[in-house]
Amino acid sequence: MITTDICIIGAGPVGLFAVFEAGLLKMRCHLIDALPQVGGQLSEIYPHKPIYDIPGYPAINAQDLVDNLMEQIEPFHPTFTLGERVDSLERQPDESFIITTNDGTAVHCQVVVIAGGLGCFEPRKPEIENLEQFEGKGVAYMVKNPEQLRDRRVVLAGGGDSALDWTIFLANVAKEVTLVHRSDTFRGAPDSAEKVFELAQQGKINLVLQSTITSITGNGHLQEVNITAKDKTVRTLEADNLIPLFGLTPKLGPIADWGLSIDKSAINVDTTDYSTNVERIYAIGDINTYPGKLKLILCGFHEAALMCQSAFKYVHPEQKLSFKYTTVNGVPAF
Numbered sequence: 183m184i185t186t187d188i189c190i191i192g193a194g195p196v197g198l199f200a201v202f203e204a205g206l207l208k209m210r211c212h213l214i215d216a217l218p219q220v221g222g223q224l225s226e227i228y229p230h231k232p233i234y235d236i237p238g239y240p241a242i243n244a245q246d247l248v249d250n251l252m253e254q255i256e257p258f259h260p261t262f263t264l265g266e267r268v269d270s271l272e273r274q275p276d277e278s279f280i281i282t283t284n285d286g287t288a289v290h291c292q293v294v295v296i297a298g299g300l301g302c303f304e305p306r307k308p309e310i311e312n313l314e315q316f317e318g319k320g321v322a323y324m325v326k327n328p329e330q331l332r333d334r335r336v337v338l339a340g341g342g343d344s345a346l347d348w349t350i351f352l353a354n355v356a357k358e359v360t361l362v363h364r365s366d367t368f369r370g371a372p373d374s375a376e377k378v379f380e381l382a383q384q385g386k387i388n389l390v391l392q393s394t395i396t397s398i399t400g401n402g403h404l405q406e407v408n409i410t411a412k413d414k415t416v417r418t419l420e421a422d423n424l425i426p427l428f429g430l431t432p433k434l435g436p437i438a439d440w441g442l443s444i445d446k447s448a449i450n451v452d453t454t455d456y457s458t459n460v461e462r463i464y465a466i467g468d469i470n471t472y473p474g475k476l477k478l479i480l481c482g483f484h485e486a487a488l489m490c491q492s493a494f495k496y497v498h499p500e501q502k503l504s505f506k507y508t509t510v511n512g513v514p515a516f
Contacts, residue, residue, distance in 0.1 A: 184261065186212040187497040189281050189291035191268050191437070194222020196467035196482030197297035198251040203490040205258030209497045212289055214281070218265040221248035230328050231344075232351060234374075235480055247479075263287050269436050277462065277496075293493045296437060296449060296458075296465040297482075306428040308339065311397035313426075320404025321424050325352075333357045335420055337407050339395050340427035343370035348427065350377050353386050360388040360419060362395055362409055390417075398424060445471055455492030456485045462496055464489045 188204055190197045193215035201211045219225050224233075224244035232241045239247075266283035271294065273279060281289045305323035307313060313321060325331070325348055336356040338345050341363040347370075349361045361378065368375040382389035393411045398404055398421075407421045443450040443459045448471035451457060456464050466489050467482035475481075494501075 184212055184289045186210045186289060186291050188293045188295055188493060189289045190295045190297055192222060192298035193220040193262065194297060195224060195247060195251055195479050196486055198255060199483050200295060200297060200466065200486035200490060201255040201258055201260045203487045207490055207494050211260045213260060214263045214266060214268055214283060216267040224248050231347060235478060271440050292496045294463045295489060296469055297467045298469045308426050308428055310395050316398055316400060316404045320422060323426060325425060328352060328355050331356050331423055334422040336423045337362060337419060337421045338425045338427060341365060341368045342429060343374065345427040346370040346374035346378055349387060353381050360390060362390045362393055364394050366391045456489045457492060
């Protein structure tokens with residue numbers, strides 16, 4: 183039995199930052215994640231993707247952000263169970279919890295924090311003829327190593343932040359980059375959209391708007407992408423790689439059976455402290471929902487800070503929330 187103060191389900195950036203905030207309040211954390219490494223989507227889906235909205239960093243690669251967070255929480259000695267999925271939650275007579283994973287690992291804690299990002303997720307696949315036939319043969323739903331796309335003809339599809347960010351990044355990597363979007367406006371950040379339009383005007387990328395990819399062809403590997411415009415005209419592009427970026431379909435898994443208030447695969451929370459309707463269970467990051475919710479890492483960091491202030495009363499009920507934080511040789515000290 184692993185004993186800790188807070189059990190955090192999800193070792194993505196928000197879960198990792200929660201360790202830091204908890205550590206400042208002398209609360210121990212154990213993290214559980216179904217992935218074999220920390221970092222969540224940042225490490226698993228796009229470790230080389232640049233992130234532009236972290237304070238103090240004009241741009242930082244996703245994996246570098248994870249590495250920095252791990253360095254930041256090292257003084258608080260968190261423990262981890264990786265590569266295992268949370269299966270059950272049992273309330274104890276003293277109101278604490280025992281969490282058990284699919285491999286039988288048991289964690290006893292006073293507070294549960296769900297920081298599972300989008301939960302168990304899978305990519306949304308557009309309706310493109312022959313799409314699945316070429317999966318792993320030129321078609322991928324994420325970019326794990328952009329160097330594999332160097333000097334290749336890459337077609338991206340989508341209108342969100344991922345499509346915009348990867349178009350900008352790959353403009354300096356791939357031989358040819360084409361972004362296909364069904365509209366003439368983008369859902370992603372306006373600044374990123376402006377950069378994409380500038381790259382198109384400079385001839386550094388191809389921008390195909392008000393169009394959708396309807397089919398793909400090839401001989402054992404992707405060779406051509408067929409695009410249909412709103413006026414029904416069809417054009418064919420030679421392509422080595424197709425990356426449809428239409429987001430992820432979230433699945434909460436066993437968490438959905440814990441009696442939590444759920445709205446469209448997201449957990450409802452009280453924005454005063456990001457608590458759920460079940461006492462001692464909190465939800466932070468992309469897995470929660472509330473009026474005005476923004477799915478940004480920055481917002482998840484804010485939620486983690488307020489959550490820890492609230493969780494303190496369950497971990498240290500005999501103490502008032504008051505502390506002085508200094509450093510000794512760069513290490514947190516109290």
